């Protein structure tokens with residue numbers, strides 16, 4: 001396929017069905033209703049759950065605020081949910097903010113100085129906070145204190161301000177972008193992994209129960225297998241299937257799941273058009289790779305950040321793409337998935353799996 005054909009064929013438009021970010025206000029409300037409220041209700045991530053449980057119980061026994069917690073992993077795996085659970089389990093108030101909302105040290109100073117004792121402060125996308133605010137946060141996390149600068153130039157003085165003890169829960173899809181001094185100040189870093197199909201089935205069973213939907217187990221398993229290892233996507237696909245069954249006045253069985261998800265361009269592996277476009281670009285345009293991230297992003301007309309933090313982790317996880325020092329390479333599975341014959345020899349496939 002030529003570059004022109006490729007670009008014409010891509011026309012990705014706004015295709016959020018399997019993008020792990022929330023789609024709309026309605027989805028946020030829907031998510032709120034389905035969110036687990038306790039660690040016991042939280043499905044999967046057993047290692048992280050065990051680690052968090054210990055950390056929270058130790059803090060309760062010692063009557064102190066829990067250590068600061070960093071939650072790292074791709075979008076939609078439950079970072080916000082875990083932050084809410086940390087607050088809820090310890091019966092502590094929760095304040096929510098995000099990196100992009102903290103563009104100046106003053107924004108952070110206002111936030112920190114208004115916290116009440118024991119409050120949990122959740123900062124989503126913490127890697128996107130302003131650098132000046134990051135520096136203020138070091139001291140706040142360590143000593144529950146900040147220095148406020150008053151005046152300018154030679155006459156400037158810093159006035160120390162004591163803060164109420166708090167627990168910071170930071171969430172990031174790009175922990176590698178956090179400066180070491182910030183990363184080191186978290187007492188515990190949880191790396192959230194993609195969920196397996198059985199765990200996603202459990203997420204879906206709970207969600208269907210809460211929504212009063214009667215969906216047979218094989219249909220839930222089919223939705224789970226197409227959910228990119230991500231609870232947010234599982235719940236979203238559940239909604240699409242529910243809508244489809246409602247409009248077509250039919251029972252939501254496996255065939256209906258297939259038809260509904262085909263309508264939304266979600267294939268049998270849960271890949272959407274952007275995932276397939278990325279694979280197609282590596283295979284058809286760059287002969288299977290290696291290709292650099294920026295070049296690849298330009299080829300599919302998407303932000304490099306989206307490719308790196310959303311598309312790539314899942315393609316790597318299901319063995320369709322490998323990362324090599326020279327760039328991204330499509331594996332044998334990817335060529336097979338696209339139905340494209342792969343050249344039989346060549347050093348290009350040294351990294352193949």
Ligand SMILES: Nc1ncnc2c1ncn2[C@@H]1O[C@H](COP(=O)(O)OP(=O)(O)OP(=O)(O)O)[C@@H](O)[C@H]1O
Pocket residue numbers: 020021022030031032034035036041042043044074075076077078079080081082124171203231232235
């Ligand atoms: N372990 C889980 N068990 C059950 N449901 C879950 C779990 N994790 C996430 N969910 C569901 O998925 C939705 C998305 O989760 P959440 O908002 O916590 O993800 P996130 O990692 O914070 O995503 P983002 O980084 O995009 O904000 C939640 O509303 C919840 O319904």
